[in-house]
Amino acid sequence: MGEQVRRFGPVHGFWTFMFERLNKLLKGVEVGTLANVVVHAQREVQELIELEKSPVHGTAYNRRLDSTMQDKLLAWYHRQYPDQALFKATDAKALPGSLYLVLQATHYPQLRVGSYKLYATEVDRPNKSNALMQICFERRVQWVGELCDIFQHMQPGIGKCLTFALVDWLVPLQDLPSYADLYHPYPELEVDFWEPGQYLQDTEWAPPALILAEDICGVAARCTMEFEGRRMWITTGMSKDGKSL
Numbered sequence: 298m299g300e301q302v303r304r305f306g307p308v309h310g311f312w313t314f315m316f317e318r319l320n321k322l323l324k325g326v327e328v329g330t331l332a333n334v335v336v337h338a339q340r341e342v343q344e345l346i347e348l349e350k351s352p353v354h355g356t357a358y359n360r361r362l363d364s365t366m367q368d369k370l371l372a373w374y375h376r377q378y379p380d381q382a383l384f385k386a387t388d389a390k391a392l393p394g395s396l397y398l399v400l401q402a403t404h405y406p407q408l409r410v411g412s413y414k415l416y417a418t419e420v421d422r423p424n425k426s427n428a429l430m431q432i433c434f435e436r437r438v439q440w441v442g443e444l445c446d447i448f449q450h451m452q453p454g455i456g457k458c459l460t461f462a463l464v465d466w467l468v469p470l471q472d473l474p475s476y477a478d479l480y481h482p483y484p485e486l487e488v489d490f491w492e493p494g495q496y497l498q499d500t501e502w503a504p505p506a507l508i509l510a511e512d513i514c515g516v517a518a519r520c521t522m523e524f525e526g527r528r529m530w531i532t533t534g535m536s537k538d539g540k541s542l
Contacts, residue, residue, distance in 0.1 A: 407447070
């Protein structure tokens with residue numbers, strides 16, 4: 298129940314659960330007087346506030362970027378900072394005075410998006426419900442994907458540490474079912490249809506696999522459905538300002 302409350306907000310019996318849990322925690326705090334209890338509680342609240350200011354959560358670890366990720370990251374920097382001469386250390390075209398791509402990044406298991414937490418998921422993990430996110434690919438148009446990795450990268454010459462997300466994007470369903478038209482008058486539901494078990498490769502008409510974490514606009518929920526002998530994925534978003542693809 299705790300996980301359900303943390304992810305989706307208040308549920309039936311939420312306030313009873315919260316006060317009972319809070320009372321149990323307070324009884325277990327050995328701080329002596331009431332004044333000490335207040336001071337202890339204020340300190341805990343302040344620590345939580347500071348933690349929530351950060352978009353990344355969980356135990357961090359440093360890891361060298363593999364060759365594929367280096368290429369994706371370098372391509373991203375070239376698009377966003379075209380005037381910056383940035384190269385891989387092995388690039389023979391690098392000129393004297395050029396900047397080289399930093400090969401180390403700090404990875405995290407969790408990313409906060411609004412009041413929700415997303416979890417980077419392993420490829421072979423069957424349940425990826427906590428990894429479903431969406432971005433505004435075009436104006437009022439969302440695209441849903443699975444969060445694969447979260448890392449922070451500090452590159453000299455850029456001036457700030459950036460938080461990146463690596464995403465497997467879902468493939469839009471071809472030949473939508475007849476009942477899909479029922480959702481057109483309700484874009485706020487953000488209902489979309491996808492090919493089951495399929496993910497996009499890097500193409501010009503789809504979002505790039507590597508994006509800034511701040512570009513994530515919300516989370517999504519997904520179910521598998523079979524209609525007229527055909528399986529499909531159906532998602533609904535939670536950004537409240539989207540439009541179905």
